[in-house]
Amino acid sequence: MTTVIGKKEIPVIIVALLSLLMIVPFFINAPALNSMSTEVQRMLVPIAGFALILGGLNVTLRNITKISKRSKDWQFSIVLLATFVFFLVVSLIPSPFFENLYTMAYVTVLGKVNEAVMALIAVFMATMAYRGFKIKNFETLLFTLSCLVVMIANAPIGEAVWAGAPGARNWIMDYPNMAGMRALNIGIALGIMAYGVRTMMGHERIALGDIEIKVKKE
Amino acid sequence: MKLETLLKIDSRWIFLAFLLAVAIPIIRPIGLPLKISENTKQVYDAVESVPDGGIVVLTPDFSYDNTGELLPMLETFLNHLFTKNIKVVSVSYYGAASPLLMETAMKSVGLETYGKEYGVDFVNLGYIAGDETAVAAFGADVHALVKVDHYGTPISELTIMENLRSAEDIDLEISLSAGMNYPELYLRQWQTTFGTKVTGGSVGLIYAPLIPYISSGQLLGYLPSMRGAAEYELLSRKPASAIVGMDSQSLVHLVFIAAIILCNIGVLGSYLKPEGGEDET
Numbered sequence: 001m002t003t004v005i006g007k008k009e010i011p012v013i014i015v016a017l018l019s020l021l022m023i024v025p026f027f028i029n030a031p032a033l034n035s036m037s038t039e040v041q042r043m044l045v046p047i048a049g050f051a052l053i054l055g056g057l058n059v060t061l062r063n064i065t066k067i068s069k070r071s072k073d074w075q076f077s078i079v080l081l082a083t084f085v086f087f088l089v090v091s092l093i094p095s096p097f098f099e100n101l102y103t104m105a106y107v108t109v110l111g112k113v114n115e116a117v118m119a120l121i122a123v124f125m126a127t128m129a130y131r132g133f134k135i136k137n138f139e140t141l142l143f144t145l146s147c148l149v150v151m152i153a154n155a156p157i158g159e160a161v162w163a164g165a166p167g168a169r170n171w172i173m174d175y176p177n178m179a180g181m182r183a184l185n186i187g188i189a190l191g192i193m194a195y196g197v198r199t200m201m202g203h204e205r206i207a208l209g210d211i212e213i214k215v216k217k218e
Numbered sequence: 219m220k221l222e223t224l225l226k227i228d229s230r231w232i233f234l235a236f237l238l239a240v241a242i243p244i245i246r247p248i249g250l251p252l253k254i255s256e257n258t259k260q261v262y263d264a265v266e267s268v269p270d271g272g273i274v275v276l277t278p279d280f281s282y283d284n285t286g287e288l289l290p291m292l293e294t295f296l297n298h299l300f301t302k303n304i305k306v307v308s309v310s311y312y313g314a315a316s317p318l319l320m321e322t323a324m325k326s327v328g329l330e331t332y333g334k335e336y337g338v339d340f341v342n343l344g345y346i347a348g349d350e351t352a353v354a355a356f357g358a359d360v361h362a363l364v365k366v367d368h369y370g371t372p373i374s375e376l377t378i379m380e381n382l383r384s385a386e387d388i389d390l391e392i393s394l395s396a397g398m399n400y401p402e403l404y405l406r407q408w409q410t411t412f413g414t415k416v417t418g419g420s421v422g423l424i425y426a427p428l429i430p431y432i433s434s435g436q437l438l439g440y441l442p443s444m445r446g447a448a449e450y451e452l453l454s455r456k457p458a459s460a461i462v463g464m465d466s467q468s469l470v471h472l473v474f475i476a477a478i479i480l481c482n483i484g485v486l487g488s489y490l491k492p493e494g495g496e497d498e499t
Contacts, residue, residue: 026411034358041355042362048348052313106318111282118283126236126470127229130477134485148478154422155471156252156445156464166253173429182430 012202019200060084146172221487224480232477239473243465250468252461257432258449260439264390264417265298272389273305273382277404277418278320279312280396284421285319288394290460291419291447292323295392298454300332300339304389305378309343309364311352312400317344317368337376344368354407357385357414385412393418398427405436419446 018040024030025037063077090102133144152158153169198204268274276295280288299306310316320342334340343364346352355363360382366372373379381387385408393401393416401418408414419441420428431437441450444467447460 038355038358038362041351041358044351045346045348045355045363048351052347103318103321107282107322111285114281114283115285118286122470123233123236126232126474126477129474130227130229130232130481133478133481135482136485144478144482148475151471151475154442154445155468156448157250157468157472159253160251161472166255173426174433177426178430178433181427184427185430 009202012200015207016200016202019196056084056088146176222484222491223487224484225488226484227480232473235473235476236470239469240466243469244462247462248465248468250465252445252448252452252464254449254453255446257439258441258446258453260432261417261419261441261446262298262439262450262453264415264438265295265302265392268302268304268389270303271305273307273387274299274390274392275382275388276306276308276320276392276394277400278308278310278316278323278394279400280316280319280394280421281312281314282319284396286463287421287443287447288396288419289319289323290444290458290463291441291450292319292394293326293458294447294450294454294456294460295394295419296323296327297456297458298450300327300329300334301454304339305381306340307343307378307382308341309356310345311349311403312395312397313345313347317342337371338378341373341376341378342368343373350403350407353403357408357412359384385414388412388414390414391416391418394420396421396424398424401428401431401437401440405431409436419443419450 021033021037021040025034060081063081065071066077067074067081087102087105090098090105133140133147135141135144149165149168149172152162153165155161158165195204199207265274276292276299278288278292296306308317308320310320324340324342329336329340344367346356346364348355352363360379361373364373367376385391388408391404391408391414393404395401395418398420401416401420404414404416409416415438416436417438417440420443422443422445425440425442428437428440432440441447444460444463448464451457451461
C-alpha cells in the first residue's frame with residue numbers, strides 16, 4: 001500500500017477530493033454534495049481566522065529578531081511592535097472606553113496617514129503626466145491621445161471643453177479597452193483552470209510545499 | 219521663448235497649479251455642470267427595482283486610503299436606500315477598517331434621520347475572514363457562518379436577519395471596493411450560483427477592467443469614483459460631499475491636460491531645432 005500511496009500522494013488526494021467537492025456542486029444539483037461543500041466552506045473561515053493569528057505571530061517574531069540583532073532599520077520594528085501591541089490590547093479589552101480609544105486611534109492616526117499617502121500619489125501623478133506623456137513615436141502618440149480623450153471626458157467640465165469627448169471615450173472603453181480586458185480575463189481564467197487541474201493531479205509540487213523544487217528555481 | 223524650454227518646467231510649479239486647482243473651488247465653488255451618465259442611471263434603477271421590504275447587502279471592501287472616492291459613494295447609497303422600505307445588511311470581506319468606515323458613514327447619514335431602527339432595517343455584520351471562501355459560505359448559509367453582528371449581538375435576536383438565509387434571499391448586492399477582485403467574488407459566488415443581482419462602485423482605477431462585466435449585463439452598472447457618486451447624489455436628489463468635489467476634479471483634470479500639452483509642445487520644439495534631438499529633463 002505504501003508503495004502506491006506515499007507521503008507525497010496523500011496531500012494530492014486530499015487537495016483533489018476537496019477541490020472536486022467545491023467544483024461539482026456548481027454543475028450538479030445534489031443536496032448531499034451541496035451541504036458537504038457548504039460545511040467545508042464554513043470550516044475554512046475559522047481556519048482563515050487562525051491564519052491571521054499565525055501572521056501576527058510571524059510579524060512579531062521576525063521583528064523581535066530584527067531588534068535583537070540590531071539589523072538595518074531596527075528602530076522601525078520597535079514602532080511596529082508597539083503599534084501592534086497597542087491595537088491588540090485595546091481591541092481585546094471589552095470596555096466602551098477601549099473601544100472608543102481603538103476607533104479614535106485608528107481613524108485619527110492610521111486613517112489620516114492613509115489618506116495623506118493617497119493624496120500624495122495624486123500630486124505625483126501630476127508631474128508624471130508632465131514627464132511621462134511625451135510623444136516620441138506612433139505608440140506613444142496613440143497612448144497619449146487616448147489618455148487625453150478619457151481624461152477630458154471623465155472631467156465633469158469635459159463636455160464643455162469638447163462635446164465629442166464622451167462619445168470618443170465610450171468608443172475607447174467599449175471597444176479597444178473591453179477587447180483587451182476580455183482577452184486578459186479569459187486568459188487568466190483559463191490559466192487558473194489549468195493551474196487547478198495541475199494541482200489536483202499533483203503536478204504543481206510547489207503548491208504542496210515541495211521545497212526542493214523551490215530552491216532549484218531560485 | 220524657445221519651445222524646448224517647456225520641457226524644463228520646475229515640478230514645483232505643477233504642484234502649485236495642482237494645489238490651486240484643488241483649493242480654489244473648495245473655497246469658492248464654481249458650480250460647473252455635471253451630466254448624468256447612462257451607467258449611473260443603470261445603478262440607480264437597480265436600487266429602485268428592489269421590491270418593497272427587499273434585502274440589500276452592502277459590502278464596503280475598502281480602507282481609509284480610498285475614502286476620498288468611496289466614502290461619499292457609500293453615504294449616497296445609504297441615503298437612497300433608507301428613503302425606501304429596504305433592509306440593509308452590511309458585511310465586509312476586506313479586513314482593513316471596513317466596519318469602522320461603515321460606522322463613520324452611518325454617523326454621517328443617521329438611521330434616526332429616516333426613522334429606521336438598528337436590527338430591524340439595518341445591521342452591520344462587520345468583517346468576515348476568509349476572502350472568497352467566506353463569500354461562498356455566506357452565500358450558501360448565512361446563519362451557519364455568522365453568529366453575531368459587529369457589536370457582538372447574536373443575529374438570532376435581530377429581526378432583519380430572519381429573512382436572510384442565503385444569497386437567494388438577497389435582492390441586490392452593492393459592492394464598494396478598491397480592488398477589482400471584490401465585485402468578481404460576488405459575481406462568481408453569488409450571481410453565478412444563486413442569480414443575485416450585483417451593482418456598486420469603485421475607485422476610478424479599477425473601473426476600466428470591470429467594463430466587460432457591465433457590457434455582459436452581469437454588473438447592473440457600476441459607479442466610477444467620486445464622479446459616479448456625484449451623479450448618483452444628483453439622481454437621488456440628495457447633494458452631498460461628492461458634488462462639492464466635482465469643481466476641484468474638473469480643474470485638476472485641466473491641470474493634467476495642460477501639463478501633457480505643454481510637455482509635448484516642448485518635445486515638438488526640440489524636434490524643430492536645427493540640430494534636432496530632445497533635451498532630457
